[in-house]
Amino acid sequence: MDNKSLLKGTLVYTLSNVVTKMGSLVFLPIITRLLTVEEYGIVGMLEPIATLFAVFLGLGIYNAQMKKYVDLKDDPKEFGSFLFSSFFVIIVFNLLVFLFLITPFSKKIFSYIIDLNKIDYNSLIILTIVIGFVNALNTLAITLFRMKKMYRKVAFGSLIKLFSNYFLAIYFIKYMKLGALGNQIANFAAVVLLLIYCFKDYFGKFNFKFKKEYVNYSLKNGLPLIFIELTDQIVNFSDRIVLGKFIPIAIVGAYSLAFTGGRALSVITGSFINSWTPEFYEAMKTDRNNPKITKSLETFLGIISFACVIAQLFAPEAIKLIFPKSYAAAIDFIPYVLAGIVIQALVCLDYFFHFHEDSMYIFYFSVFAMAFNLIGNLILIPNFKSYGVFIALWTTILAFLLRAVAEMVVIKRKYHISFNYKKMFFYLIILLNPVIFYLSNHEVSWMKFALKIVYLGIIAKILINKEVAEKIKNIFKKFVKR
Incomplete structure (x- = not known):
């Protein structure tokens, strides 16, 4: 284990995380003064939805990507083919999911989990799920950057997401009077900006050569992770959804x-x-x-x-x-x-x-x-x-x-x-x-x-x-x- 590299990575990530987390703490008092406790409760209940769908919609493929990078890092074209093949599967799967979400049956299912009298389905729930989808794509890119030890790239990306999120949230909540919806619109804009930032160094590395064996590998190593991470996130976040019901x-x-x-x-x-x-x-x-x-x-x-x-x-x-x-x-x-x-x-x-x-x-x-x-x-x-x-x-x-x-x-x-x-x-x-x-x-x-x-x-x-x-x-x- 390269202790020097581990030390450098830990310190770079720590410094960037200090800025982002401390930035969050700096903005948090502002947000809590713009949102009522009830509105902040809605935001708190939407966060688990975004997190859970980011796991589900990403198919756990970032784990397969980590393993395959170690094997193919010296062959950029072949690794680019792997990236494209796994990404293609994610896009097809997400299209099917979103087609289902616009059906009345989907809304009915959500009504058993969340009180839709408190949280609107068509605006807040759907938008939050879209945020989860973009976050899934960002996770793929950021994970690859970490494997490549692109510490500064990861750190700067986190800063882009932080400041764009909070500055836009202040604008939409305070000046546009959108409350919890304004917070989610700002969140969506922030993750899209991060995706654009990651585009060249991740999506730009694609080799548009589809290979079935890479799809099979990605699903084999990724799908088990969906259930693993979903169970973890349910432990971590479901309490807010349950509390919101009672x-x-x-x-x-x-x-x-x-x-x-x-x-x-x-x-x-x-x-x-x-x-x-x-x-x-x-x-x-x-x-x-x-x-x-x-x-x-x-x-x-x-x-x-x-x-x-x-x-x-x-x-x-x-x-x-x-x-x-x-x-x-x-x-x-x-x-x-x-x-x-x-x-x-x-x-x-x-x-x-x-x-x-x-x-x-x-x-x-x-x-x-x-x-x-x-x-x-x-x-x-x-x-x-x-x-x-x-x-x-x-x-x-x-x-x-x-x-x-x-x-x-x-x-x-x-x-x-x-x-x-x-x-x-x-x-x-x-x-x-x-x-x-x-x-x-x-x-x-x-x-x-x-x-x-x-x-x-x-x-x-x-x-x-x-x-x-x-x-x-x-x-x-x-x-x-x-």
Whole structure:
């Protein structure tokens, strides 16, 4: 595994993600002042639809693309033929899907899932699905750029999407008075701009020579991933849809704010996974028992756990200072959202199965996690509506945790790769314990702030030893030299 390349990729992605995530946080207070809590709740319910359809409409082909790039990267024409063949399948499939969506039967199906009295089907739902389709195409391009280690290309693309999205959202919401619809129109324009930006370096590489064997390869390696990712995203996002059916949409708005704000932690998690993935494939191809692969994951989990504790402790002050009072309910949800994001980062374990072409194992784990989460929500939330959000939070945390544990056990037995389970369990206790929940609740005082500082110092002393501190110091020294 090329540690220098991994370091460079992580830092470049981190810097770009810092800008995009911090940019999102900067614009978020503006958006929450332009949208009512109810309107923000609608936006929060539309996001899962876009995400789920981006997975479904992309047919999981980006995974096949990663694997095939390693084999064909020295033959641009042949790889271009692969790109065109797989893209052709996606276009045909999407045309059929959109023909179905305009039928009354499709609208009837959606009415069982979403209250169409709150969210209009013809404008909001259809537009959001189109956004999902464009995002699926963008995922193909961005994934290839990551495999090619085109770090700056990926980073700049994320900036284009960020700023175009929020500037246009402000225009359509504030000046055009379009509310949640204005937000979705801006989102659509932003993903189209990103697609145009990616066009030359992705679609421009097509070799218009259709090959059936590449279609078969793409579907074989991609289709299992659809179900795997859909189950993951259902665990991650379905809670908002279920909550929207049984509790006031204003509460869904506060929960959506907590979820969106908590995703700032994914600056670190996403950056590592994005740069670790190509390095992982190269390392596994050379030495499948390389201990650095698992050790890097364990160290990474410790670092993001410390970052999570910082965010958990001081989120109440930040929310009260930055956001309107109508969104104050989000404070009590944040600690759970942040802990869930850390646990969810272990989704990178999936790549052990992808590499060995055992993706069906992930499907089994994902289905179990989805069933646990969805059934728990559907049974408990309608019967305990006043605790609905906390039920959704805990079912999500437990679903991701159970899946990660199952994956590590199978990886050890099947591929003889071990993890430090005691260390990982210790990190979990740090994130989810009565002390952190007390210090991070909505009650804010100077005494409590002082206790937070003391608690943070204790956690820092436990997690950051001399060896870890030296590693962090060396990382930044190498980055400065570059």
